[in-house]
Amino acid sequence: MRRCPAPCAGRITRNEYMSNVREVEAFLRGKKEELIKDLEQRMLQLSEELRFEEAARIRDRLTAIRRAFDSQKVVAPELGNMDIIGIHQHEAHSMVNILTIRNGLLIGKKDFFLKNTTSSELSELLSEVIKFYYSKDMLYPKRIILSTQPEDRGTLQEWLRQRAGHRVSIAVARKSIEKKLLKMAQKNAEETLKVQLESPYRKTLEELKLRLSLKRTPYSIGAFDVSTTFGTHSVGAFVWWEGGDFQRDNYRHIRIKTVEGIDDYSMMEETIKRVFKSLEGLPDLVIIDGGRAHLEVALRAMDELLDKETEIDIIAVAKSPDRAILREGGEIMLDDGGPASLLLIAIRDEVHRFALSFHRKIRGKEFLESPLERVKGIGKKRRLALLKHFGSIDAIRKATVEEIASVKGMNRKIAERLKKSLQTL
Incomplete structure (x- = not known):
């Protein structure tokens, strides 16, 4: 905002800065007379010292403060x-x-x-x-x-x-x-x-409530999805929509910890439990990206997490064709092109994008880093030295044991261990 007086850079003295702080404190405490009297005295003193530019700044500040106080209502x-x-x-x-x-x-x-x-x-x-x-x-x-x-x-x-x-x-x-x-x-x-x-989305949300037989109007909507590659680099993701837009402060992503192999359902269960524990509040409606089986898993997870008095609507939104799957049974097609259907599809697609993006990020990161990180004896310094010397993991893989051992900080024993590890990948 370019309004900082920059005391750290020496553009204002400590005394001047503390004077500004006292002014702000007096203003917030509503000490009108005390603040105005102090500023008037400083303005007169600066004028007597022929420091007219500084006096003019104080005058402008006085005008702004009087205007602000005039807008405040005297109660008692x-x-x-x-x-x-x-x-x-x-x-x-x-x-x-x-x-x-x-x-x-x-x-x-x-x-x-x-x-x-x-x-x-x-x-x-x-x-x-x-x-x-x-x-x-x-x-x-x-x-x-x-x-x-x-x-x-x-x-x-x-x-x-x-x-x-x-x-x-x-x-x-x-x-x-x-x-x-x-x-x-x-x-x-x-x-x-x-x-x-009475937001612009009010009618759309009321339509969702009626079409999906929800308990309440879904002013806030959360959505879950998981992403994996044959059971590796598995992640879970959550997005939050409210007031006509996605609220990124409430986005969450996790790396799956408790599930091994290809098991989307258990991954979804872990994601819901961990994400819900991290949120300060809960959405009115939860969307699961998936089918009937994913919805059943999500319902079980939420039953374990929430007390009986906490009621949250939950549906699944599936693809090919786009349709909403209801907890009580039945499906509603979302091919009408209406705003309610498009909103559900957009939220499902956003959580899918967010999950896939995080999955690709950690998969790429591990592909580049893990071959070196997994070798005993190779820490950050040796890893950086190797990459600086050879330029890439592929170049290290092609190097001989002698060439690897010649890098600063390396020795033959660790070089042999690294060479063996890279040959198994």
């Missing part, structure tokens, strides 16, 4: 520093809206979307929201206002005290102004959730 000075947390739930999803009040000023708000919250009590959900939101370093409030007490209020308050370095109380809205702000946060959450759910 007596409220001090507090956060108001409002939640709105609809079907299987929830939206959280957090109002940030500092020195009686409403200085910002934060929204985040929660999936699969159907079975959560509000007190339990609030507890999870607090643990998630306040796990990051921040300027912690002195009070957190909610609609109801979280189930482990005492434990949360002690945890917050340790993180903030001061007491943070968790309380239900009592005063009129607190109730008004809580209602505002809840209304914000409701409106934001409505926008989230």
Whole structure:
């Protein structure tokens, strides 16, 4: 963004840098009068010293800060520093809206979307929201206002005290102004959730729900596939689609560890178990790239992983012809060219591409490196020396024992061992 003052490069002094840090801290704490007074004094001092360019920069900064503070809403000075947390739930999803009040000023708000919250009590959900939101370093409030007490209020308050370095109380809205702000946060959450759910893909996802007889609208879709070459270099892959696009932060790939030989079904089972354990949340719908047998294996794996209250829809999407295979039996052809069918095919094709790409990568890497890495006595330095001297694995394979032993760091015993190993490949 080219906005760093570059203190590490010496473009700004330590005192100037720390002054900027104090300004930011004062702004975030809502200390309007203190910050403006300090900047005005610095501007006057620079003008008296005839440092007009620097004074002009301070003036521009003052203008921007006044404009920012003017956009903030004065709530009530007596409220001090507090956060108001409002939640709105609809079907299987929830939206959280957090109002940030500092020195009686409403200085910002934060929204985040929660999936699969159907079975959560509000007190339990609030507890999870607090643990998630306040796990990051921040300027912690002195009070957190909610609609109801979280189930482990005492434990949360002690945890917050340790993180903030001061007491943070968790309380239900009592005063009129607190109730008004809580209602505002809840209304914000409701409106934001409505926008989230009414995405351009809403009709397509509703169509999927109906055609596939799903329990819920699949706002997020995950897909699994495996890839192998005759049981070697076997990998598993997972992709995540949400909000009209693939979410690469939620992509996963693994090297199969527990399966030997050609066994796609066991590979799929291992992939599902390991990937699901690494995800923070679960998708609304899971797609398996494969047929009925792959789907049955996936269902068994998910039954072992998930508790009875966690319900996730799962289907398989097969090729030639393209069709969706349902867990309850039956198949739905995907040859109509409609957006719902095309979406399922696109997600299946993406996970297949991702799995194949990772498979080719490790297969190529092992083809180049493993002949040397597998030989006892050849570490990184000797491996690099050999490749530098001969240029390729094939050239090493064609060399004599004497030629290999002549390379710096090598000896005849290791050269013979390497020559024997390469002849077996």
